[in-house]
Amino acid sequence: MLALRVAPPAIRTDRLSKDYGVGRGLFELDLQVTGQEVFGYLGPNGSGKTTTIRLLMGMIRPTGGTAHVFGLDCVRDSVQVKRKVGYLPGDVPQYGSLTGDEVIAYLGGMRGGVDRRRVHRLAERFDLDLSRRFREYSSGNKQKLAIVVAFMHRPDLLILDEPTSGLDPLNQQEFYALLRETRDDGATVFLSSHILSEVEHVCDRVGIIRDGRLVRVAELDDLRHIRVHRVEIEFAPGTPIPEREIRAAEGVEEMKAEGDRITCTVRGSFDPLLHALRDATVTDLVSTEPSLEDVFLSYFSEPRRRLLTS
Amino acid sequence: MTAVLLALRLGRWGIVGFSLAGFVFNFVNAVGFFQIAGHTPQERAALGATMSALAAQLVVLLPPPIRPDTVAGYVQFRGFNSLAILFAVWALASATGFARADEEKGLVESELATGTSRVALVGSRVLAFAIGLAVAAAMAGMAFVLGVASGNESFERGRVVEAAANLVALGLACYGISLLVSQLTAARFATAAAGAVLLALFFLNSLSRVFSWLSTWRWLSPFRYYDLSQPLPQGGQLDVRAFLVLLGIALVASSAAAFAFWRRDLGGALVRVPMRAGPPRYEPSTSPWWRYPVLRGVYERRLGVLAWSAGVAALAVLFVSLTRTIVNVLLNIPALLPYLSIFVHQQLYPAVLGYTWLNVAQLLFAGLAITHVARWSAEDSDGRLEMALSAPYSRAAVVVERMAVLVAVALVVAAVSGLTLYYASHANGIDLSVPRLTAASLMLVPFALVFAGAGALLASWNPRATVGLLGAFAFASYLDTELGPVFKLPLWLQDLSAFKLFGTPLVTGVEWRSVTLMLLLAAAGVGSSILLMQRRDVGR
Numbered sequence: 001m002l003a004l005r006v007a008p009p010a011i012r013t014d015r016l017s018k019d020y021g022v023g024r025g026l027f028e029l030d031l032q033v034t035g036q037e038v039f040g041y042l043g044p045n046g047s048g049k050t051t052t053i054r055l056l057m058g059m060i061r062p063t064g065g066t067a068h069v070f071g072l073d074c075v076r077d078s079v080q081v082k083r084k085v086g087y088l089p090g091d092v093p094q095y096g097s098l099t100g101d102e103v104i105a106y107l108g109g110m111r112g113g114v115d116r117r118r119v120h121r122l123a124e125r126f127d128l129d130l131s132r133r134f135r136e137y138s139s140g141n142k143q144k145l146a147i148v149v150a151f152m153h154r155p156d157l158l159i160l161d162e163p164t165s166g167l168d169p170l171n172q173q174e175f176y177a178l179l180r181e182t183r184d185d186g187a188t189v190f191l192s193s194h195i196l197s198e199v200e201h202v203c204d205r206v207g208i209i210r211d212g213r214l215v216r217v218a219e220l221d222d223l224r225h226i227r228v229h230r231v232e233i234e235f236a237p238g239t240p241i242p243e244r245e246i247r248a249a250e251g252v253e254e255m256k257a258e259g260d261r262i263t264c265t266v267r268g269s270f271d272p273l274l275h276a277l278r279d280a281t282v283t284d285l286v287s288t289e290p291s292l293e294d295v296f297l298s299y300f301s302e303p304r305r306r307l308l309t310s
Numbered sequence: 311m312t313a314v315l316l317a318l319r320l321g322r323w324g325i326v327g328f329s330l331a332g333f334v335f336n337f338v339n340a341v342g343f344f345q346i347a348g349h350t351p352q353e354r355a356a357l358g359a360t361m362s363a364l365a366a367q368l369v370v371l372l373p374p375p376i377r378p379d380t381v382a383g384y385v386q387f388r389g390f391n392s393l394a395i396l397f398a399v400w401a402l403a404s405a406t407g408f409a410r411a412d413e414e415k416g417l418v419e420s421e422l423a424t425g426t427s428r429v430a431l432v433g434s435r436v437l438a439f440a441i442g443l444a445v446a447a448a449m450a451g452m453a454f455v456l457g458v459a460s461g462n463e464s465f466e467r468g469r470v471v472e473a474a475a476n477l478v479a480l481g482l483a484c485y486g487i488s489l490l491v492s493q494l495t496a497a498r499f500a501t502a503a504a505g506a507v508l509l510a511l512f513f514l515n516s517l518s519r520v521f522s523w524l525s526t527w528r529w530l531s532p533f534r535y536y537d538l539s540q541p542l543p544q545g546g547q548l549d550v551r552a553f554l555v556l557l558g559i560a561l562v563a564s565s566a567a568a569f570a571f572w573r574r575d576l577g578g579a580l581v582r583v584p585m586r587a588g589p590p591r592y593e594p595s596t597s598p599w600w601r602y603p604v605l606r607g608v609y610e611r612r613l614g615v616l617a618w619s620a621g622v623a624a625l626a627v628l629f630v631s632l633t634r635t636i637v638n639v640l641l642n643i644p645a646l647l648p649y650l651s652i653f654v655h656q657q658l659y660p661a662v663l664g665y666t667w668l669n670v671a672q673l674l675f676a677g678l679a680i681t682h683v684a685r686w687s688a689e690d691s692d693g694r695l696e697m698a699l700s701a702p703y704s705r706a707a708v709v710v711e712r713m714a715v716l717v718a719v720a721l722v723v724a725a726v727s728g729l730t731l732y733y734a735s736h737a738n739g740i741d742l743s744v745p746r747l748t749a750a751s752l753m754l755v756p757f758a759l760v761f762a763g764a765g766a767l768l769a770s771w772n773p774r775a776t777v778g779l780l781g782a783f784a785f786a787s788y789l790d791t792e793l794g795p796v797f798k799l800p801l802w803l804q805d806l807s808a809f810k811l812f813g814t815p816l817v818t819g820v821e822w823r824s825v826t827l828m829l830l831l832a833a834a835g836v837g838s839s840i841l842l843m844q845r846r847d848v849g850r
Binding site: 116 | 594610
């Protein structure tokens with residue numbers, strides 16, 4: 001009889017906690033990330049994203065619960081864990097007067113088994129000149145160097161703490177493409193972010209954390225209900241304003257009319273609003289994405305939170 | 311005002327540490343004087359003669375004493391004049407810390423963004439350092455007063471104030487010079503360049519006491535103007551002109567530094583060497599050194615290793631060339647002749663060289679260890695440790711590799727020092743025993759390891775406070791050696807000092823008990839460091 005052996009999940013935490021006191025830290029995190037997925041870890045500043053990542057990397061010790069990576073305990077087996085992981089910390093380490101190629105060689109030497117051609121391809125892809133000294137790099141280039149270090153040994157799991165901070169939009173797109181390729185090659189990605197649109201771009205599933213507690217784990221489609229935009233529409237003077245149609249459009253909330261202008265919020269798709277505007281003469285339309293904190297305040301206000309978690 | 315308060319806050323640990331050092335150093339010396347000096351005029355005259363002999367051997371470090379048979383002369387010589395060197399080091403660290411380290415952290419940029427002008431910023435830092443210096447010098451003066459009171463002797467209050475003021479003036483001059491040099495060079499060379507300039511100015515003055523041809527140039531050195539005033543003992547006085555020159559140097563150098571800071575780009579040097587732009591490179595470094603543990607650490611510090619080796623070699627040559635002069639001075643002290651005659655035809659030169667050079671070499675190797683430890687604590691705060699631990703590398707391996715790198719670097723520097731000493735002494739007609747010279751040079755490695763072991767323990771326990779605490783440990787260790795016999799401290803306590811354990815290997819050979827104790831102390835430090843490292847959280 002054949003015994004089927006089920007591969008352990010890439011990440012599993014059981015009641016994982018790190019209590020810094022006065023309500024700060026991470027509390028009873030139960031999370032499972034399966035292989036070959038891009039998992040987004042979304043939360044506002046100070047919500048516990050970096051604490052979770054440092055616990056997974058064995059940098060800090062839990063005050064309760066356990067964390068496992070590919071079935072290995074993150075504290076007890078931390079060396080074996082790190083053989084399988086590529087890590088990008090939230091704050092890029094400072095390498096002073098070392099050149100980029102020396103930083104790569106230094107960390108590659110510590111890790112061993114780094115493919116030089118892979119480094120070349122990554123550096124070229126992000127147009128990162130490795131002959132420059134670290135202290136001469138711009139913050140974006142320092143971030144690119146950290147990306148090369150995280151990806152250079154083709155790890156099975158990438159743990160990335162706000163990886164796109166400091167990158168310009170072109171390089172952000174390049175990074176998203178790299179993430180998708182990495183997943184397609186069989187790796188798992190765990191990335192933290194506080195930008196909703198970013199996780200929408202690249203993630204298969206999203207965990208939402210607030211005040212050190214996991215609020216929800218959502219599929220990508222669920223995010224559309226969370227995502228909200230503030231919209232300001234200006235109409236040509238003297239032309240009719242389709243106020244009733246806009247108010248009735250699906251996803252439109254908190255509408256206010258003032259002269260030739262209408263302000264409202266749109267949750268989910270813009271199609272119903274655009275449909276409502278089809279016969280109007282719009283002179284200006286501005287859509288802004290509110291901060292994650294604002295989204296949380298509006299969406300995860302107490303009654304809804306109870307509803308979601310019940 | 312806010313900028314001054316911020317500067318005081320940033321430098322608070324320096325002020326606390328050096329105030330404490332000034333207090334302890336002078337108090338212990340003043341109290342120690344009454345322990346060893348005796349009470350009769352004959353006993354005090356004998357102490358004065360001993361101090362003169364000591365001063366002859368320390369001529370390249372300290373100016374000759376005035377009335378070392380009195381508590382004021384003794385404390386001026388051993389207390390205030392030693393503190394002058396310590397305060398110069400503080401000035402160097404503080405000035406380069408402001409000019410470069412704070413700039414790299416973005417602190418300077420933030421302060422300038424508030425609308426503070428560059429000149430005002432420099433002025434606020436100079437003022438804050440002056441306040442810190444005044445506090446530390448006042449503590450040193452107060453320690454002298456309390457120490458003298460414990461011996462029921464009298465002192466002149468004005469002389470104490472003058473001695474403290476002289477210390478402040480020297481500190482300010484060194485601060486101004488360091489600040490100016492830091493503006494001229496690239497950030498990564500700033501501390502080394504300012505340190506080299508201060509060291510050169512120090513030796514320009516101190517060597518002029520031995521080599522008369524240098525005396526035409528010593529007016530360039532601020533240390534010369536400090537030496538001209540020895541106000542504490544009877545017969546000494548504050549040279550007002552020299553004191554004003556010191557303040558003038560501080561003012562001119564600080565103003566020039568402010569001008570240079572105003573002219574240069576943040577993060578850049580005043581004088582920039584144009585860089586040739588080449589095609590971008592996407593390959594990792596091909597150097598094989600990076601692949602191997604320990605070797606990569608030594609390779610990373612290669613410029614530092616070269617600088618340490620060159621500096622130690624240069625000092626070794628200097629001390630060998632001074633040995634004959636020092637011996638001649640000693641032979642001209644009639645009170646010492648009966649004692650020296652025992653050694654004249656045998657070990658006088660190795661004894662003097664061993665005392666002068668190996669004492670300095672111990673300080674240098676303690677400094678080498680402290681610079682490594684400072685790097686370890688910086689790795690914690692700048693995220694490098696976190697990155698190293700993201701590789702499949704255990705925490706114990708990180709601690710052990712750090713120590714191994716220090717051993718390798720110390721071995722290289724000790725080998726260069728030993729070889730230089732051998733060839734220089736041979737060229738000067740001084741015969742040294744090769745096995746003893748080899749042993750003495752190698753002894754510097756476990757000596758450095760004692761400090762590194764303590765530093766490893768501190769870096770694992772509290773990286774932010776490591777350098778200050780290790781400096782205090784080194785200071786206490788030194789005091790333990792110097793004053794342990796005076797205060798009749800228990801032997802086991804004296805044996806905790808690496809300075810005591812080092813012994814006199816050039817004359818008496820290696821004491822294996824001491825070597826074993828040093829290695830045990832280092833091993834205890836490393837073992838505790840590994841245990842603490844396993845338990846602690848890493849990351850900013």
